[in-house]
Amino acid sequence: MDESVNSEKAIRDYLLGRVSDETTREGFEDRLFTDEEFCSLVALTEDGLLNDYVLGRLNNADAASLQSTLANNPDRRLKLDLTEALRKKALARDIKTSEARPSFFASLQSFFRQPKYVAAFAVLLVAVLISVVYFSRRGNPDELAELRLIYQQARPTETRISQFPYAPLTQLRGAPEAADPNRFRRIENNLIEAAEKKPNAQNHYALGVFYLTQQDYAKAIKEFESALKFADDAKIHNDLGSTYFERAKTKQKEKRPEDLVQSLEEFTIATKLDPNLLEALFNKSLALQELGMSREAKESWVLYLQKDPSSRWADEARKNLSSIETAPLSKSNEQVLSDFLTAYRNQDNGAAQKIHDDTKGLLRDPAVALQLSRRYLIAKQRGDDTDARESLDAMALIGRFEQAEHSEFFFLN
Amino acid sequence: MRYAIVEFFDHSELASVRLPETKVKKEVTREKFASFLEWLNPDPDLAGEEYERLRFRLCTFFAQRQCGFADELADETINRVILKSSEEQIENKIAYCYGVARNVYRESLRKERTHLDIDEVTIAAKAPEEQSFSGECLDQCLGKLSPENRNLLLDYFSEAKLAKIQLHRQISARLEMTQTALRMRVMRTKQKLKICVQECMS
Numbered sequence: 020m021d022e023s024v025n026s027e028k029a030i031r032d033y034l035l036g037r038v039s040d041e042t043t044r045e046g047f048e049d050r051l052f053t054d055e056e057f058c059s060l061v062a063l064t065e066d067g068l069l070n071d072y073v074l075g076r077l078n079n080a081d082a083a084s085l086q087s088t089l090a091n092n093p094d095r096r097l098k099l100d101l102t103e104a105l106r107k108k109a110l111a112r113d114i115k116t117s118e119a120r121p122s123f124f125a126s127l128q129s130f131f132r133q134p135k136y137v138a139a140f141a142v143l144l145v146a147v148l149i150s151v152v153y154f155s156r157r158g159n160p161d162e163l164a165e166l167r168l169i170y171q172q173a174r175p176t177e178t179r180i181s182q183f184p185y186a187p188l189t190q191l192r193g194a195p196e197a198a199d200p201n202r203f204r205r206i207e208n209n210l211i212e213a214a215e216k217k218p219n220a221q222n223h224y225a226l227g228v229f230y231l232t233q234q235d236y237a238k239a240i241k242e243f244e245s246a247l248k249f250a251d252d253a254k255i256h257n258d259l260g261s262t263y264f265e266r267a268k269t270k271q272k273e274k275r276p277e278d279l280v281q282s283l284e285e286f287t288i289a290t291k292l293d294p295n296l297l298e299a300l301f302n303k304s305l306a307l308q309e310l311g312m313s314r315e316a317k318e319s320w321v322l323y324l325q326k327d328p329s330s331r332w333a334d335e336a337r338k339n340l341s342s343i344e345t346a347p348l349s350k351s352n353e354q355v356l357s358d359f360l361t362a363y364r365n366q367d368n369g370a371a372q373k374i375h376d377d378t379k380g381l382l383r384d385p386a387v388a389l390q391l392s393r394r395y396l397i398a399k400q401r402g403d404d405t406d407a408r409e410s411l412d413a414m415a416l417i418g419r420f421e422q423a424e425h426s427e428f429f430f431l432n
Numbered sequence: 433m434r435y436a437i438v439e440f441f442d443h444s445e446l447a448s449v450r451l452p453e454t455k456v457k458k459e460v461t462r463e464k465f466a467s468f469l470e471w472l473n474p475d476p477d478l479a480g481e482e483y484e485r486l487r488f489r490l491c492t493f494f495a496q497r498q499c500g501f502a503d504e505l506a507d508e509t510i511n512r513v514i515l516k517s518s519e520e521q522i523e524n525k526i527a528y529c530y531g532v533a534r535n536v537y538r539e540s541l542r543k544e545r546t547h548l549d550i551d552e553v554t555i556a557a558k559a560p561e562e563q564s565f566s567g568e569c570l571d572q573c574l575g576k577l578s579p580e581n582r583n584l585l586l587d588y589f590s591e592a593k594l595a596k597i598q599l600h601r602q603i604s605a606r607l608e609m610t611q612t613a614l615r616m617r618v619m620r621t622k623q624k625l626k627i628c629v630q631e632c633m634s
Contacts, residue, residue, distance in 0.1 A: 033496060044496065051489050052530035062488055063612075066619040074589070092495035093503045094488070101626050102589075104570050109589035 030064040035084035065095065073102045162206045162213075163225050166232055169202075175232045177268070178261040178282075178305060179298035181254040185331040203233070214242070220249035228258055236266040253293035257302060260285030264306055275309075282306050297327050301336065313343050356390040363413050372420050388417050460511050468514040472525065484623065486510070486529055493533055499540055509533045569632035573625050581621045588618050 032038060033047045050057040071077045072085050089096045167183055174186040210229050214222040227242030243259035246252075260282040267278035283306040289299035300323045307316035320340040327333045355378055362370035375387045391410045398406035472486070473479040490506035499505050509532050522528045574582050 034492070036496065036498075038496070047496070048493055048530070051492060052526050058485060058489060059616075061492065062485075063615055063619055065492075066622065067615060070588075070618075088495060091498065091500050091502050092491060093501075094491040094506075095495065097630075098622070098626060101570075101622060101629065105585055105622070105625075106589040108570070108574070109586045112586055112590070 027060070027064055030061055031068060031081075034061070034065050034068060034088070035081060036088050037084065066098070069095070069099050069102045072099065073106050162210050163228060165202075165206060166229060170232065175234070176261055176265050178264050178302045179257075179332065180228060180231060180261055181257050181296070181298050207233075214245075218245070218249075220246045220252060220255065222246075223249070224252075224255050224258070227255075227262070231258060231262050231265070234265070234269075236262050236269075240266075251292070253289040253296045253299060256285045256289035256292065257296060257299040260289065260299070260302055260306070264302065264309070267309070279306055279310050283310065295326065297323070297332070300326065301332060304336065304339065308339060308343060317343050352390060356387060356394070359387045359391075360409075360413065363416060368416070368420075371416065375417055375420060388414060391417070460514050464514050464518050468510075468517055471517045471522075484627070486526065489526070490529070490533055493530075494537065497537060499537065505533075505536050505540055509536045512536070569629045570625075572632055573628035576628060577621065577625065581617075581624075585618065585621055585625070 030047075033044070038044050038047065047061075051061055052058075068077070068081075068085055072082055077085065089099065163182075171184060171186055174180075174183065174188055177188055207226075207229060210222070210226040214226050223242045223246035227239045227246060230236070230239035230242060239262045240259065243255055243262065246255045247259070263278045263282035263285065267275040267282065270278065283303065286299050286303035286306055289296055290303055293299070300319070304316055304319035304323055307319050310316075317340060320336050320343070323336050324333055324340070327336070355374060359371055359374045362368075362374060378386050391414050395407050395410035395414070398404070398410060469476070469479040469483060472482040487506055487510070490509050491502050494502035494505040509529060512532050513529050516522065516528075516532070517525075574585075577585070
């Protein structure tokens with residue numbers, strides 16, 4: 020099938036006399052006489068052109084082209100006359116209808132003259148008022164309440180979602196189990212409808228929370244960002260931070276820091292906006308811990324426990340604090356570097372690589388590569404060529420580890 | 433002008449029909465035309481539709497080839513086919529009509545002259561004013577449509593309702609049809625109306 024003659028646009032051009040190429044024109048004619056469907060489409064397109072012309076929907080160029088075709092096509096002229104006459108009839112009918120229609124107040128007066136209608140109206144008014152109150156209260160809060168109910172036995176995220184009660188964390192792999200997909204679909208539809216009908220902070224936020232619980236992080240971020248355009252609210256920042264944090268966990272270790280830093284920023288904003296928002300404080304501590312900022316994480320957990328010493332969230336906070344205090348990375352940065360250099364000097368590549376692997380991550384202070392680069396700069400400043408040379412050679416070794424393990428050339432450049 | 437179409441929708445007086453000035457005009461009789469319709473389709477209703485469709489094809493063909501009188505050339509084509517179809521078996525009817533139309537077109541090109549002899553020029557009388565579509569015939573034909581189709585047409589072209597952007601969507605939703613189906617229905621209803629009005633005006 021020749022697409023060049025098949026589209027409605029191409030047919031319009033043909034009917035407007037814009038096809039001058041003989042081969043193309045013959046293509047249209049062949050189809051017109053051999054293909055019933057195409058013939059119907061041409062007739063429909065011509066009728067559409069005439070309707071559009073009469074209804075003033077054609078642009079000037081198309082209208083002029085159509086007019087120029089009328090002189091040698093009396094059949095089309097006739098159709099156009101008929102369409103214009105129909106349009107006049109329709110307009111005349113509209114005018115008659117509007118003249119015949121009683122005014123609003125006259126209708127109202129006659130309506131209230133009849134007692135049974137007054138009574139019915141009163142009942143209707145009460146029903147409307149109840150509906151208004153109901154519908155103004157329902158929507159997002161109800162859907163969020165339902166979500167909290169669904170996750171009361173096991174929470175969907177490691178971080179705390181604002182106003183979700185405590186529930187132990189279940190380690191999920193992939194998308195959450197669709198125990199009742201219809202229920203989730205209904206919640207989602209209601210939330211989408213609410214956000215479309217009334218786009219405000221509350222509705223976008225609620226939809227964002229839904230997507231966060233469903234691990235649809237891209238949509239959640241979009242909704243939270245939409246909500247923030249309406250209100251700079253601590254809860255929204257907190258849950259946006261949660262989304263980044265949870266998304267980071269789905270990524271490879273090397274690619275996590277970007278989202279984790281973003282989440283930390285959001286939690287920090289949330290705690291500044293509302294220093295008593297426990298969810299944000301809890302989450303900030305988690306983010307610091309995940310980023311390997313042990314000292315800051317420890318301080319943050321201590322602060323959290325001062326504000327929330329007895330809840331079940333506090334129990335988790337204590338566990339996290341304890342894990343930081345007992346972690347091997349509680350070694351000082353100097354100790355980490357010293358251990359690495361010892362392994363390097365002893366040509367114990369296995370031990371050196373392990374220390375590097377345990378500490379790598381550009382945001383972690385103990386990162387050996389970071390410490391080596393600092394050591395190199397300080398040595399150069401001091402004029403200590405031996406230490407500078409050794410730092411460079413040690414970094415080259417890390418480069419070789421990365422190249423061998425991950426085809427990563429960053430440290431070799 | 434429109435011998436065939438008027439003949440089809442008004443079988444009363446062949447003599448009153450203005451026949452196109454074609455060389456085969458005199459040979460086309462009412463019987464031959466009836467046979468032609470039957471040749472197009474044995475079902476009289478479907479034959480009418482086939483005929484309208486053929487005429488649309490021919491008018492479009494000649495008009496898009498910038499022929500001065502597309503409808504007359506369409507009539508000339510139909511008349512030739514009427515005569516031929518009564519004489520011999522034709523397998524592919526529409527393709528045959530297409531072939532005849534191409535011949536008529538080529539002949540019309542040969543007849544075109546760049547210079548006219550002053551003696552051949554005659555001044556045409558003023559054409560009779562065409563009856564307005566908004567007149568009696570239109571009212572009469574609208575009255576013959578079903579109330580549903582009449583309202584559909586008037587709604588479709590209504591200003592007040594056009595103000596509502598969704599008008600045509602609403603109509604199609606109300607009638608439970610797609611917008612293309614709605615356009616098709618409007619086109620067909622207009623086509624019926626056109627035929628009725630032509631008949632009324634003749």
